[in-house]
Amino acid sequence: MTSSETNPGPSTSTSSRRVRANGDGTVYQRKDGRWEAAGYVLAVGDTRKRVRVYGSTRKDALTKLTEKIATSNRGVPAPSAQGSVAAFLTYWLETVAVHRLRENTHTRYTACTRLYLIPGLGRKKLAKLTAKDVRTWLDQLRVTCQCCARGLDAAREQPQCCATGTCCRRWLSPLTLAYVHSVLKSALEHAVREEEIPRNVARNVRMGTPRPRRFEPLTTEEARALLTATDGHRLSALFELALRTGLRKGELLGLRWEDLDLTGGTASIRRTLQRTNSAGLTALPTKTHSSERRIALPTECLHSLEQHRERQAHERGAAGAAWKASGYVFTRPDGSPIEGATLTRHFNALLRRATLRRIRFHDLRHSAATLLLEQGVELVVIKELLGHAHIGVTATVYAHVRLRLQRDAIDLLSNALRNPVEPATRSENRDEQHLRAAPVR
Structure with a gap:
């Protein structure tokens, strides 16, 4: 056995290391312990430039460089601080x-x-x-x-x-x-x-806080008139659900029958129906993680949804083989999903027939929240119902208070100032006093 067979020497260890192909770039460890990878990628103006990336390990540096080279191979030029x-x-x-x-x-x-x-x-x-x-x-x-x-x-x-x-x-x-x-x-x-x-x-750069868009939610009388106007409409259950729960338009159109528990009186909001340029009308995840929620359904909505299911069954029978089983709660007469723009047209026509003032469909959501506030419902409950990510969003959007609520608050303070609290009567035991507080609504 020769010495070369017993001691492979440095040449053998060098050849065993993986050699990177031409164009894959180089990677080495710096004196400070970090790893640096460098390679050439496509730059602005159909030129090529050498980029350097860094990582705590060799794998991290290679991963970053590979991503940049892959982007370059797709024909996308790498940005440059010297570029525009x-x-x-x-x-x-x-x-x-x-x-x-x-x-x-x-x-x-x-x-x-x-x-x-x-x-x-x-x-x-x-x-x-x-x-x-x-x-x-x-x-x-x-x-x-x-x-x-x-x-x-x-x-x-x-x-x-x-x-x-x-x-x-x-x-x-x-x-x-x-x-x-x-x-x-x-x-x-x-x-x-x-x-x-x-x-x-x-x-x-400070832009200042722009004033939120002003909206005029429905009053209690207008809300009653709208519910009366929906009687007989094939989408009456949808309009009633929007006004009583404040669901978004996409959330309403994305409801499936499997999301409803009419026996337990709940609805699970899992998706939103929207139109996109690539996929057309499609179901997407909810707006935020907090928007995926489970809400309680009012008794009136349970009755209207039962009637709507019976109406949909009649429409399915009338359509026959032409029925499109989409599984959505609110559909067109042939079972296909409803476009958001189509729902807006139905809503505007309903307002005209009921001689109600023109509002956006989204204002039904604002109306539901405002009417709940007027009834004394706490903000945290409204936040959960509307699916806001933070209670600060609810407090900011619905910070307005109706003139009637302001008047009630002012009258309450006036009554307290006009009728002072009677002095507390002392009991026979002077150490005990019966405190009488002013009434609070």
Whole structure:
């Protein structure tokens, strides 16, 4: 046996190590103990650049590098701090936000980026973007007529705004401005996490708290009139359920018969029915984790749901082979799910026939919460019924108090000030006193 057979030497140990293929990048351990992986990926302008990622272990560093190379192989350029804000926003929407947002939310983010963010800040370098740039741009956007900025007036057959020399002053609402600001903050926050920029400059810009959209919920008399108007309507059970429980439109349309326990008088809210660009009308998870809940059903709703089930059975028999067994509680006459826009049209027609004032369907949810508040129901109970994530949301949205409740509170205080409490009568034992408190409603 030769010495080479007994001692393989360093050449054998080197050959046993796995060799990374060309294009897979390199990985090595730094002097500080961290692992660093480097490789070439696609950059803006059909060029390639070398990127470096770090991890506490060799596997972590390789995983991060593999993700960047895989994204590059799909033709998506990697963002660069030296690149523009527009390039990073495009990368963020196509590779990050698309996997973390609902499809409809992603569509709104994309529209917001296309209409406002890229035209306003797209040409600036990501690394050189400052809080002053963001604030100046938002202040300018606040007083920019959208007819002029987006060319809406020029596309009209008869111009009405800038082309006639008279600006219509079609400005963005404070809520829209706050939404644009939040989208920019979300994008830059991801740039910070990927170590593209050191800090999120959009967080240093104060927009103020926009006033919530004012809504006029139904009064008790109007709610009674609406319930009376629903008699005989094929969706009367839906309208009554919306007014008495405050369920969202998508939650109502997403109810299945398996979600209802008419014997126990409960309903399980597990999904919402919405239309998306890719899948059409489809069932999605509830808006938040707290929105998935179990609620108690009023006795009146139990009766109306029983009648609705009988009506649906007659419609199934009349449709015959054309019946579409979707399993939903509220369907079209052929059993297929109901579109949200279709329900809105039915609701508006119902309001016209009942000669009630025009409100949104979502205002039924606000009406249910407001009427419960007027009856003295605690906020925590209303929060559970509506499916809010935090009680602060319930308190903020329904902080308004009707004039009648304000009058009741003022009258209660006036009565207390006008009728002072009689002095406590002393018992024969001076150590004991009978305290008489003012009545509290």
